[in-house]
Amino acid sequence: MESTKVQSEGGLNVTLTIRLLMHGKEVGSIIGKKGETVKKMREESGARINISEGNCPERIVTITGPTDTIFKAFAMIAYKFEEDIINSMSNSPATSKPPVTLRLVVPASQCGSLIGKGGSKIKEMRESTGAQVQVAGDMLPNSTERAVTISGTPEAIIQCVKQICVVMLESPPKGATIPYRPKPASNPVIFSGGQAYTIQGQYAIPHPDQLTKLHQLAMQQTPFTPLGQTTPAFPGLDAAPPASTHELTIPNDLIGCIIGRQGTKINEIRQMSGAQIKIANAMEGSSERQITITGTPANISLAQYLINARLTSEVTGMGSL
Template structure:
């Protein structure tokens, strides 16, 4: 990769996925991606059985892009992503869901190496014209199974055995949530918990309404999304059943102010992701 002049950084290898970060001048980045895609194609062909190939299989790259920039890649009514596909010949897909523990989404590009490089060039242009909005929580592949999360003193910790390990990514997400999703306690006494401790440790209950047609995006397949939100926020979350004559479902969130604010932030992120995906269809 020294031929490109770009700086290449590869994340730790103790997980199923690794993140390759490419930085430098625009042309250096394009050259680096050209070298990478051709190397990937060579390795892929080398693993196939012997004999002449009539058609080369496509190379696939998965980009990690801030969710706030994905709307620009999709374009109004999907016009921009359609243009990317038609002008470059590459297949482009923008994931509707946020990557775990982050505010980023996956953009998958598949095709011949030249098509991928041309597509990358167009995507870079769009991203330079539409910088990310707000703070970005970067995606980092998991290296260990999900662990319980607690919040104390404004910091997030994951529980591993008998130890509480500081988690800077969740701490940053928690701080962002506290800034952008303030909540109003609805029933302090409802929990039956009051030790006279600091307000940040008191248990409260908060309710929000979510349209019936969007509740599925919060629940996820077999409850995967709501369980992820519970795990990350540390809050208890209950989704009420449908009510006759109502187009909304009630969601009850119970926990400390930090837990509730983080749960609200994650729910809002899921809803924003779902609405953006629907708008691009």
């Protein structure tokens, strides 16, 4: 009777592997105390769930199995993240519940099919599931994979993952894929109060309460040296890091939320990050604008984080951040 089951699933009941990129804290939540949560997820979904080695700010969670088991595993992860959000909100004044966000790692050769001609496929996914879907413009470091970020309610995310699986099955990766492997946290950009900030993918993601520390660090162009002490207070910051430049492209329709009324938001981001930020003029026939960020790694990290936060709040309709 196996063949009829495959038919009823629309030919979808094949084995597939989906890779997720998670921060350490998220992985901890999925593993649970003494590994109980992940054990339960494996048992109840029937999918194989593997988690990459620790000691990295980011970890890869690999989910393998027939598509129906993958969807069950995804549902359990999405609901667990929602539970974490609700728990974290119980002691915060925020009223609107932020969306659940998952990041998939997809071979770049399949991203074109996910986006579709002129963005038609990704638009269809957003409209039919209600989830926000974004495909990163750049490949993840030292790989041929890109991050695909999905955010929304757990239900929307599950529907969206189903559609992504269909696309991935219909358009297998072309050529060899160099998988993304998160780097161990051996070279933090900055060390402050024992907290390491590392560039993760395109963004430096500090915890929200670490933003103020990062801000203070970004403001200090020279390492802070207490009187009578010649060694810098921050390990690894023997000298002020040289200025470097980072470029981002932002869709035209979202540039307004970064600039703000009469440039208020962009000036705020410049002041908070200490970075120089230049926004190129709109190019004829282009739907994107180039943003150039110049400063120390700390300045750039913070500017990127703030720009990303503005975009996220705009896209998810969370209002002003």
